[in-house]
Amino acid sequence: MQFLWIWFGVTRWHCHEASFEAFYNNAVVKQVDVPTLAGMVGVLANHVPTIGVLKPGVVTVTDMEGKVFKLFVSSGTLSVNIDGTCQVLAEEAVKVEDIDQNAARAELEAAQRATVDGSDLSKAEASIRVEVADALLKAATGQQ
Incomplete structure (x- = not known):
């Protein structure tokens, strides 16, 4: 069985100081759906390596039990690596319910x-x- 490992982080730059928050750090999830300039990208285990530029929208993470977590992102990058890891780095993100x-x-x-x-x-x-x-x-x- 193949797994999708995700790393999801947010950077915020204010007055030459950077802060960082990780929503997922080396977590195993079932699927990640990401809004990119090329359209929505659904990432599952064994996804081909991909890079993308995030556009404003909702990133949806589905964990292994089927629980869905949604975050609004303003911009950032997506990279799916050859080793099966997925990295989403957003400039700003907020939980949709917040x-x-x-x-x-x-x-x-x-x-x-x-x-x-x-x-x-x-x-x-x-x-x-x-x-x-x-x-x-x-x-x-x-x-x-």
Whole structure:
């Protein structure tokens, strides 16, 4: 029987200091579903080696007993290695059940307003905020 080993971590960079939290560290799980720029990637044991860029969305981890754990990720990377390990490294992540729907909705509205005025750079940054906030709100309301 083959197993899927996962390592899932989150980095946060603030004021030249990095903090790190591991949700899974060398854990055996049944499946990991990851939102990437190329689409959703479902990773099982014996998956071919893969790398990917995370897009805002929900990472779903199913453990060996079938329990499902969902995390919203803003961005990051996925790597599935030849030895059967899977690494998900997110810039920011939050448990889906911990998302405040009202705060997510307010962030989306503020980001949408910010796309209207300002320089091209500030509009581009606001567009990224809209993408992340929209995915966050969808995760909070079960639409993702």
